[in-house]
Amino acid sequence: MGYYEKPRIFESGIIVATPGVLESIPRDEWLAALNRPLSCDWGDVCSADAHYNDVALLHGERLISRYYDLRGYPFWIITEADRSATTLLLPSEY
Numbered sequence: 070m071g072y073y074e075k076p077r078i079f080e081s082g083i084i085v086a087t088p089g090v091l092e093s094i095p096r097d098e099w100l101a102a103l104n105r106p107l108s109c110d111w112g113d114v115c116s117a118d119a120h121y122n123d124v125a126l127l128h129g130e131r132l133i134s135r136y137y138d139l140r141g142y143p144f145w146i147i148t149e150a151d152r153s154a155t156t157l158l159l160p161s162e163y
Contacts, residue, residue, distance in 0.1 A: 078109050078126065081148060081155040089159035090144055098138045099157050105134065106146050106155075112136040113143075125150075 081103070090099055105112060109126070111119045112134045122132050132148040145163065148155040 078107060079132075079148070080152050081107060082151075082153040084155050084157070086157040087159065087162045089162045090157045093142060093159060094138045094144050094157075099144065102136045102144075102146060103155070103157075105136065106132060106148065110134075112146075 084103065086099065102112075106122075109123070111122050111132075114122070114133070114135050118133065122134070124130075125132055129150055129152075131150045134146045135143060136146065137143050143160055145158050145160060146155060147158065
C-alpha cells in the first residue's frame with residue numbers, strides 16, 4: 070500500500086468490468102476508482118445511500134458507489150454482499 074492510499078476496510082473479491090465500462094471509461098480512471106470504495110469513499114451518492122453503505126458494511130450487504138470519469142461520464146462500482154465480486158458498470162447496464 071502506498072503512503073497516499075487509505076487502508077482497505079473490506080476485500081473486493083474478483084473484479085469484473087462490463088463491456089460498457091471497458092468501451093467508455095478510460096482504463097486508468099476506472100482502475101484508480103477501484104480503491105475508493107475499499108476505503109469507504111462512496112463517491113457521488115446521496116447521504117442516504119452513503120449511510121446505507123456504512124450500515125451494509127456491518128451487516129454484510131451489497132455496497133454501491135458512483136463515480137465519474139474526467140469527461141463527466143458516470144459509472145458504478147458494486148460489491149456483492151458476500152464480497153466475492155466487485156463489478157464496474159454503467160448506469161444503463163444495471
